[in-house]
Structure formats: structure tokens, C-alpha cells
Amino acid sequence: MSRLFRRALLALAAAVITLLCVGGPAAAHGFSSTVYVHVTEGDGGRLRTAVDVEYDLFVVSAADSGHDDPLFRSGTAAFDAGDSARQAEALDAHAGSAVKYVTDRFSVTSGGTACRATRTGDFTIGRREDVPYAGLVLDWSCPAEGDDHVVRSALFPDGEHYVRDAKTIVTYEVGDRSGSAALDGEHPSFSISQSWYERFWEFFRLGAEHLLTGIDHILFLLALIAGSRRPREVVLAATSFTLAHSVTFLLAALGVVDVPPAVVEPVIALSIAVVAGWYLWRVWRRGVEAADLGTAGEGHFGLDRAGWTRLGVVFCFGLVHGLGFAGALGIHDAWSWTLLWSLLVFNVGIEAVQLAIIGLAFPVLVLIRRQAPWAGLWTTGTISAGVAAMGLVWFVQRVSAV
Known part of the structure; x- marks a missing residue:
């Protein structure tokens, strides 16, 4: 031999x-989750992001004081009941902590300066992957002009110990630019002005990593x-x-x-x-x-x-x-x-x-x-x-x- x-x-x-x-x-x-974001142009030159997050995960993650938090109690009760109207009402009743959870972990910057988020409308409830998803629309006022907006997402990080390897799938139609991006813990941000080959590489890398893991x-x-x-x-x-x-x-x-x-x-x-x-x-x-x-x-x-x-x-x-x-x-x-x-x-x-x-x-x-x-x-x-x-x-x- x-x-x-x-x-x-x-x-x-x-x-x-x-x-x-x-x-x-x-x-x-493993148990993971996917966030969906659609970016468009809003009124008055602002940027609008429609964010969809998994409802029950969102309720648990956004609750500041654990099981004693009012959002957790009303939100999980509405989830167990399978009532979409009650689920939206629970989020609207505690919109402060719910919106804060998102804006603390999801942001938009322009010219290196942070944009300010404003909630638009009430929460909505839809279904993706056969589970309820909560929808939140945010308008972003950016002090700097230009199309070099950078979107960053750190929603549902591993450190919160609820899920692992959460991803944010972003689609955008801003001016004459359109495309998509996949964000995760290792690659949490992208620029709307990115080139086509940068978008190609993001999804190519995600596919390669998925098979390897x-x-x-x-x-x-x-x-x-x-x-x-x-x-x-x-x-x-x-x-x-x-x-x-x-x-x-x-x-x-x-x-x-x-x-x-x-x-x-x-x-x-x-x-x-x-x-x-x-x-x-x-x-x-x-x-x-x-x-x-x-x-x-x-x-x-x-x-x-x-x-x-x-x-x-x-x-x-x-x-x-x-x-x-x-x-x-x-x-x-x-x-x-x-x-x-x-x-x-x-x-x-x-x-x-x-x-x-x-x-x-x-x-x-x-x-x-x-x-x-x-x-x-x-x-x-x-x-x-x-x-x-x-x-x-x-x-x-x-x-x-x-």
C-alpha cells in the first residue's frame, strides 16, 4: 500500500x-428566521422601508421585561388565538417598544449620517412561510442628499438566543436603481448604489455558505x-x-x-x-x-x-x-x-x-x-x-x- x-x-x-x-x-x-424589507421612495424625498418580521419572534424579542411585559402577554395570547386583528392591536397598543426594537437594530444612513425614522400607519399582519408576519412601515428623513443610502440590519441577532443565523432579504426600487440584497450577521449592510456584481456576490456567497453549513x-x-x-x-x-x-x-x-x-x-x-x-x-x-x-x-x-x-x-x-x-x-x-x-x-x-x-x-x-x-x-x-x-x-x- x-x-x-x-x-x-x-x-x-x-x-x-x-x-x-x-x-x-x-x-x-437550525431554527432561523427571515426578515423582508422593501425600500422605495417616500414623500418629500424621504426613503420608505416596509419591514416584515415573524410575529411571535418579534413579540418575544421586543418585550423589554420578559414574560411580565404587557406586549409579551397580549402578543402571545393573540398569537395562540390565531387572531390577526388581535395581533395587530397588541402591537399598536405597545408600539413604542415594538418600533424601538426595530429602529435600534435596523437603520438607514446617507452620506455617513444617520437618517431619522418615523412610523407610518398602523402595524399590519400577513402570512409568510405559513406563519404570521408583522408589517411596519418607516419613513426615513436623511439630512444628506444623494443616492448613497446604506441599509443596515441586525434584527434578531444570535446573541438574543431566540434564533440563529437570521437573514434580512432586501428589495429596493429607488429612482433608477432597483435590486436586492441578503444581509446577515457577517454582512449586515449594503449600499443602494452598489454595483450589479456586488449584488451577485452577496447571493452567490449566501448560497455557497448555505450548502457548506x-x-x-x-x-x-x-x-x-x-x-x-x-x-x-x-x-x-x-x-x-x-x-x-x-x-x-x-x-x-x-x-x-x-x-x-x-x-x-x-x-x-x-x-x-x-x-x-x-x-x-x-x-x-x-x-x-x-x-x-x-x-x-x-x-x-x-x-x-x-x-x-x-x-x-x-x-x-x-x-x-x-x-x-x-x-x-x-x-x-x-x-x-x-x-x-x-x-x-x-x-x-x-x-x-x-x-x-x-x-x-x-x-x-x-x-x-x-x-x-x-x-x-x-x-x-x-x-x-x-x-x-x-x-x-x-x-x-x-x-x-x-
């Missing part, structure tokens, strides 16, 4: 162990790689997965489909177990040679009937993963074409990371298989068994959490 082979095997084993160790939580993405999607991809015998198999499987999740990603962005996370998340976990278990089943049914060395009968594109069936299964599960990607941005409404373009860029970021993982992991498996076929079978079998077990654990946890 060569030194290069031993190093490759150790590197791959370390990577798998790391993935499985950090992949314990039932919800791979979404351990369930990475394990699904690893199961595809481990169960592929030849480069064309993993390419076809990855392409099928990409096409499928792109379809549902776009359908969700256009508001055509809306599947609750309570359904999507368990199915994603089950897909991980099924795809990983498929390779183990092939080893047991057809034997080592056919499973790992590719001596089974082949048809079109170098795939036998089992290979085509696996491709179909991957495509179907890819449709569900697309809903998971869409859920990362709370995509459940038909937005502007400008935002839709940004969401496509988000998808490009996902694909870039996916291709990078394939480019790194698959050659290592090929090297192991060529150096020692039995060691290759042992390695891929271990990976598949571990990933399948983790998928089943997640599936049980997510179903029981519903």
Missing part, C-alpha cells in the same frame, strides 16, 4: 468522521459520490439532482408550490438514508465485483437498469431538496424578477460548492479503488453505512418533532 494511498484513505476517513460528528442535530439548518445536503451529495462507480455516474447523478432541485427552487420562488418544512425536512433526511443505503443494497444483491468494479450489464450512458432507477430516485429526492434550499430564504411568495434573478445566483453558489465537493472527493475514491479494490469497497461501504444511519436518525427526530 503506497504512502499516497494511505494518506488519501486517512484524509477521506477524517472528512467523513468530521461530517458525522457535526451532523447530530435533528434540524440541520447544511450538513444534510452535504451528506446526500457524499452518498451519491460513494455509490458511483465511474465518473459519468456521479456526473449524471449530480446533474439529475441539480436539475430537480432547480425546478422546485424556481417554482417556490414563483409561489407555485408551497410545502411546509414539517414535510420537507423529514423527507430530506429519508432521502439521505435511501440513497446511501442503495449502494449497500447493491453490494449485498449483486456482489462485490458488480457493485464496486462496474462489471454489471450496462445500457445507455453506461447505466444498467438499476443505475437508471437510482437516477430516478435521485431526481425525485432532488425535487424535495429544492424546497429545502428555497426554505433557507423563506421563498413562498411571487416576488419581483429582480429578486428572482438574485435567487438564481443563490442557486449558482450552491452548485459551485457542490461541484467543488465532487471534484475533491470523487478522485480520492477513484485512487483508493485503483490501488486496492477491497479497500475501496470497505471505504465506500463505511461511508454509505454511516450516512444512511445518520439519515435515519434525522428522519426519526424530525418526524417526532412535528
Whole structure:
């Protein structure tokens, strides 16, 4: 066994162990929230921001004195009752603390000078992601003239311990400028005068980070790689997965489909177990040679009937993963074409990371298989068994959490 082979095997084993160790939580993405902001020109040269925040999270976060706060008591009672009118009344009755929470964490500056916020109208209640959202309209008076407005959001930070990795999705139509931006804890602000490539990079980065931090999607991809015998198999499987999740990603962005996370998340976990278990089943049914060395009968594109069936299964599960990607941005409404373009860029970021993982992991498996076929079978079998077990654990946890 060569030194290069031993190093490759150790590197791959370390990577798998790391993935499985950090992949314990039932919800791979954690409990997060998305804030939606639409920026337009207001009256008298002011800037207007329509801010939508998740209602129950907003009530808990804005309550100054915890459970004894009047906003918390009336707001949570209205939420439990499912009464939109009562929810709006609770916020209006305690508008001071509610508005202060937003303006302390959301701001607009112009020419480096802070703009002053004025509440316009009453709170409104709508629904996004199948939960109530509170709407607040703020007009911003800016002392400095110009179009270099900078929007900053630190709403629902990790330090408040209610959610983590909260995002603010901003769309804007100001003068002859329009576009969108994604803000989070690491990138909390953007300028309305930003260039198109800066907007591109924001959503590309967000997509790449989402896949890297979404351990369930990475394990699904690893199961595809481990169960592929030849480069064309993993390419076809990855392409099928990409096409499928792109379809549902776009359908969700256009508001055509809306599947609750309570359904999507368990199915994603089950897909991980099924795809990983498929390779183990092939080893047991057809034997080592056919499973790992590719001596089974082949048809079109170098795939036998089992290979085509696996491709179909991957495509179907890819449709569900697309809903998971869409859920990362709370995509459940038909937005502007400008935002839709940004969401496509988000998808490009996902694909870039996916291709990078394939480019790194698959050659290592090929090297192991060529150096020692039995060691290759042992390695891929271990990976598949571990990933399948983790998928089943997640599936049980997510179903029981519903």
C-alpha cells in the first residue's frame, strides 16, 4: 500500500468522521428566521422601508421585561388565538417598544449620517412561510442628499438566543436603481448604489455558505459520490439532482408550490438514508465485483437498469431538496424578477460548492479503488453505512418533532 494511498484513505476517513460528528442535530439548518424589507421612495424625498418580521419572534424579542411585559402577554395570547386583528392591536397598543426594537437594530444612513425614522400607519399582519408576519412601515428623513443610502440590519441577532443565523432579504426600487440584497450577521449592510456584481456576490456567497453549513445536503451529495462507480455516474447523478432541485427552487420562488418544512425536512433526511443505503443494497444483491468494479450489464450512458432507477430516485429526492434550499430564504411568495434573478445566483453558489465537493472527493475514491479494490469497497461501504444511519436518525427526530 503506497504512502499516497494511505494518506488519501486517512484524509477521506477524517472528512467523513468530521461530517458525522457535526451532523447530530435533528434540524440541520437550525431554527432561523427571515426578515423582508422593501425600500422605495417616500414623500418629500424621504426613503420608505416596509419591514416584515415573524410575529411571535418579534413579540418575544421586543418585550423589554420578559414574560411580565404587557406586549409579551397580549402578543402571545393573540398569537395562540390565531387572531390577526388581535395581533395587530397588541402591537399598536405597545408600539413604542415594538418600533424601538426595530429602529435600534435596523437603520438607514446617507452620506455617513444617520437618517431619522418615523412610523407610518398602523402595524399590519400577513402570512409568510405559513406563519404570521408583522408589517411596519418607516419613513426615513436623511439630512444628506444623494443616492448613497446604506441599509443596515441586525434584527434578531444570535446573541438574543431566540434564533440563529437570521437573514434580512432586501428589495429596493429607488429612482433608477432597483435590486436586492441578503444581509446577515457577517454582512449586515449594503449600499443602494452598489454595483450589479456586488449584488451577485452577496447571493452567490449566501448560497455557497448555505450548502457548506447544511450538513444534510452535504451528506446526500457524499452518498451519491460513494455509490458511483465511474465518473459519468456521479456526473449524471449530480446533474439529475441539480436539475430537480432547480425546478422546485424556481417554482417556490414563483409561489407555485408551497410545502411546509414539517414535510420537507423529514423527507430530506429519508432521502439521505435511501440513497446511501442503495449502494449497500447493491453490494449485498449483486456482489462485490458488480457493485464496486462496474462489471454489471450496462445500457445507455453506461447505466444498467438499476443505475437508471437510482437516477430516478435521485431526481425525485432532488425535487424535495429544492424546497429545502428555497426554505433557507423563506421563498413562498411571487416576488419581483429582480429578486428572482438574485435567487438564481443563490442557486449558482450552491452548485459551485457542490461541484467543488465532487471534484475533491470523487478522485480520492477513484485512487483508493485503483490501488486496492477491497479497500475501496470497505471505504465506500463505511461511508454509505454511516450516512444512511445518520439519515435515519434525522428522519426519526424530525418526524417526532412535528
